Amino acid sequence: MFVPSNLHSVLSLRRVGDPDHDATPDPKHIEAKVFVAFHIIGGLGNLLMLITALVSRRVNRHVTWINFCVTWLIFAISYTLLFYAGRQFSEEEPSFPLCLTQAGLIYGAPVLGACSTLSLVIQIWLSLRRIMQKDVQGEKPHGRESSLLTILLVLLPYVAWFGTVLGALVVGLHDTSKVMRTNSSVYCVIWTGVPGRVSAGIVAVILATAIIFQGLIAALLYRSWGAYQKLRRMDKNTLSISMVVRMGCFLVLNIITVSQIVVFLAQKTVIANIWISLTPIAAVAVFATQRDILRVWTFRKSPEYY
Structure with missing residues (x-):
């Protein structure tokens, strides 16, 4: 899920100069412990997905x-950097x-996750369009998108991420x-x-673009559902409808999260942090x-793909 990274109001919901800012911190660090725990779980889940796809011949991705898994792993690490450095709960400032x-x-992390998801949506749309065009022309689908296009889809998230992080560092x-x-x-x-407003604006544009491409995917499947089913029966390695549906569910979760963040802003509640920490877990789920x-995780031998 993508979240606007307006950190002085959304992420911590405490501002310099506000009465709450000088309040005594929670000595048990309950909020921070929950936040870190969720990010670690999400990061480990994405790492496990990544390793599974790389080493198992039964998982074709x-x-x-x-790259999607890599970016959400970076997302989780970004928010827990103090923990891994041993400075999360120290009374001394890092x-x-x-x-x-x-x-x-953490300003760049939402942009990175949003861009990698957009790249995945675009790749799904390109793959489906190529498959359907080949079928209409009476040819057997073969190959994938051009290497140059694939490289652009992989590099796009890191270019946007680097620019956002660099801008935040300059401000700091x-x-x-x-x-x-x-x-x-x-x-x-x-x-x-x-930095927060810039990051939030970039994420909003990326999310809107991803929704447009998801709509194009839905329209393509609606027009060519019969052809898709035939191709799926002929080749089980054809892009699974499950991937399309899951991608749509992930975007819906993003929209809900952004809406909830707006509500949290109005109510001045710190629960927004928990929503952010659930983002990598949602990707794994x-x-x-x-x-x-x-099937790989449960050691089942069937090579069936889904």
């Missing part, structure tokens, strides 16, 4: 799907380089006093509105439950 690095990463270096860990000890932020992956 496009490189954009592989060093400025560490804090600035995490602040930059311009005013180092704004770079600090939140009172909830969840992560480091840059207490200005610029949607895509790790495909039959071929479950």
Whole structure:
């Protein structure tokens, strides 16, 4: 799920100068512990999916799907960088380089996840269109998209991510006093509105584009459902309808999450952090439950793909 990264209001919901900002932090760090635990679970799940797709001959996935797992793993690590550095619950403030690095990463993480999902949606649309066109022309579908296009789909998330992170780092270096860990000890932020608004705007555009391509996929399947079923019976390795449906479910979850974040902003509640930490878990729940992956994880020998 994609979430606007307006960190001074959405992620921590505490602002410098507000009465809540100087309140005594929770000595048990309950919010931070739940946040970190969910991200670790989601990160490990995405890592397990990635390893399964790379080492198992029974799981056939496009490189954009592989890249999807990599980006959500980076997403989870970005939000738990303080934990892995051993500074998550320390009473002493983390060093400025560490804090600035995490602040930059968490502004870029939603953009990275959004772009990798958009790339996967575009790849699904291109694959279905190629399959249907070949069938209409009476030819047997073969091959995949051009290597150049595949490279662009893989690199796009990292280009957008790098630009967003770099911009946030520049803002943090311009005013180092704004770079600090939140009172909830969840992560480091840059207490200005610029990086958050930029990240949120980019994510909104990417999400809208992904929805458009998902609509094109639905329209294509509606027009050519008979041809798709015939091709699926002929070749079990043809793009599964399960992948299309799961991709649609993942986008619906994104829309719901963004809507909830708007509600949280109005109500000034810290539960938004929990929604963010559930994002990598949602990716695992949607895509790790495909039959071929479950068969590998449960040591079942059937080579059937789903």
